[in-house]
Amino acid sequence: MQRNLTAQAGGVSTANAQCACGALKLMLREPPQLTALCHCFACQRRTGAPFSANAFYSINCVEISGTSAEFIRTAESGRKVRMHFCPTCGSTVYWKADVSPFWIGVAVGSFADPAFAPPAISVFEQSKHKWVKVADTVEPFQGLPIGQH
Template sequence: MSRAQCACGAIKLNFSEPPQLTALCHCFACQRRTGSPFSANAFYDNAAVSIEGETKVFVRTADGGRKVSMHFCPTCGSTVFWKAEASPNWLGVGVGSFADPTFPAPTISVFERSKHDWVRLEEGIGHDSLP
């Protein structure tokens, strides 16, 4: 079973199955959330995740108009997971929260319209069809 956590360890997530999807996201919200030019994300069925610890929640409106609830640690500030109205059966987790260099590689790259020009992706990764 894999485990993700915030920087201070106050929030821990345990998973009973592998992710349904792994993706890179280049949207501006993910850039701001991570402080990086893109985010690496894993998406799990809600039933496969158990959460330990209390989170604070920041709700933002996604580009498509639906709400995304970002769950972060009130102690260290790490955003560990989120839930999106657009995908109510999935829970998203930042791949960095696993601190596992063997974590499965992303299979798709999305919101590439806001991708930094100098970012290069592995061949074979899927690309979104957004302009």
């Protein structure tokens, strides 16, 4: 099995994410600043699953290769979220939110790595499916955490 977390490269560990067909790839030179589950309806629709698993990185540590198509949606805050997906296979790999211009969100599933860092928080639990159970170590929030926009 090929692991997506690679060895130390010049003292910096790297991780790779990609779409289903491999045409859109991200190389991340730092660990995520935050990992989170999101139960909002927009994420449910984006993933086709009852929640999304997300990793957030500093925009400066990301190298993107391949072409993406972009879908722009308006969040509940009124600000834009720019979803980037592969135009060949349709996988959403990453997104950028106007509210957090220095971060890039990456779908944890695009790493295809069961050893990926577990989520620290779970947001929008007000719309969480009742049968979904989240580990006790994950901090729950009904909406976004206080101090977030």
